[in-house]
Amino acid sequence: ELKVEQNPLFLSMQEGKNYTIYCNYSTTSDRLYWYRQDPGKSLESLFVLLSNGAVKQEGRLMASLDTKARLSTLHxxxxxxxxxxxxxxxxxxxxxxxxxxxGQGTRLTINP
Amino acid sequence: DAGVTQSPTHLIKTRGQQVTLRCSPKSGHDTVSWYQQALGQGPQFIFQYYEEEERQRGNFPDRFSGHQFPNYSSELNVNALLLGDSALYLCASSDRGSSYEQYFGPGTRLTVT
Incomplete structure (x- = not known):
């Protein structure tokens, strides 16, 4: 059974800082997606990663995929x-x- | 070009009742998937419809059923509602022939009291 785990689940950070969210999955998969969800809203697609070593960037967000490690990061x-x-x-x-x-989701709070 | 639409936006039902949620896919899309998102959790796959048939089903009881119409729109029906069915129900559409990406609708917030 395919399982997806994210960490951390909660993240509070200061403006101007850098941080990374990790996403591990249990078995071989073909595509890795990152979504954003605001409170009470639907899912907004951020990135789709299709192959090992894929890296995509949009503004202050960058996603990468390591299929051998079954790991994706959102920086x-x-x-x-x-x-x-x-x-x-x-x-x-x-x-x-x-x-x-x-995954379970990572709730990110950025404080001024 | 309208995106994925869902109705109603919010719904309050009593335990034991039945509910029907509706979804219209993005123009040009022929596949509709339904997801349940409990508060504080990630969405969970309920089932997917293509060519008016259920193609794959997640770990949900038979109380959850669906339908797809010739115009590709879809309904999700839940019978004998339980308190635990309270959740945000998301519909996602895709074009099976040319694209893997799913586009999500705004969701229906179901509250069971």
Whole structure:
């Protein structure tokens, strides 16, 4: 059974600091997704990582994938308050119906 | 181009009742997936519909059922509601033939009292 674990689950940081969220998954997977969710809202797609060594960046967020270690990271550079949200990673496989398996989420709070 | 839409936005039901949630996929998408997100948790896959058939199902009881219509829209039905069914229900659509990415709707917040 495919399982996804994120850490930390809660993260409080100061504006201007850097930090990394980690996402481990249990078995081979084809695609790794990062989503953002604001309170009471739906999921906003941030990144899709398809292959080993993939790196994508958007603004202050950068995601990477190491398929051999079954690990993805979401790095936040010089955090700003607007990045406060819950971040989820999810994985799926190409074969069969697409079924996303999500981690527990990391609740990120950025303090001024 | 409308994205994924869901209705209603919020719903309050009593234990034992039945509920129907609706989803219209993004234009050009033919596949609809449903997820349940309990408070403070990650979304969990309920099932997926393609060509009006259930293609894959997560670990949810038979009280959860669905349907897909010829226009690709979908319904999620939950019978004999339990307090534990209170959650945000998310619908996601995708184009099975050309894209793997799922686009999520705004969700329906179901509260069971």
């Amino acid at each position: 936040i550079t010089a955090a700003v308050h607007d990045l406060s949200a819950t971040y989820f990673c999810a994985v799926d496989r190409v074969q069969g119906a697409q079924k996303l398996v999500f």
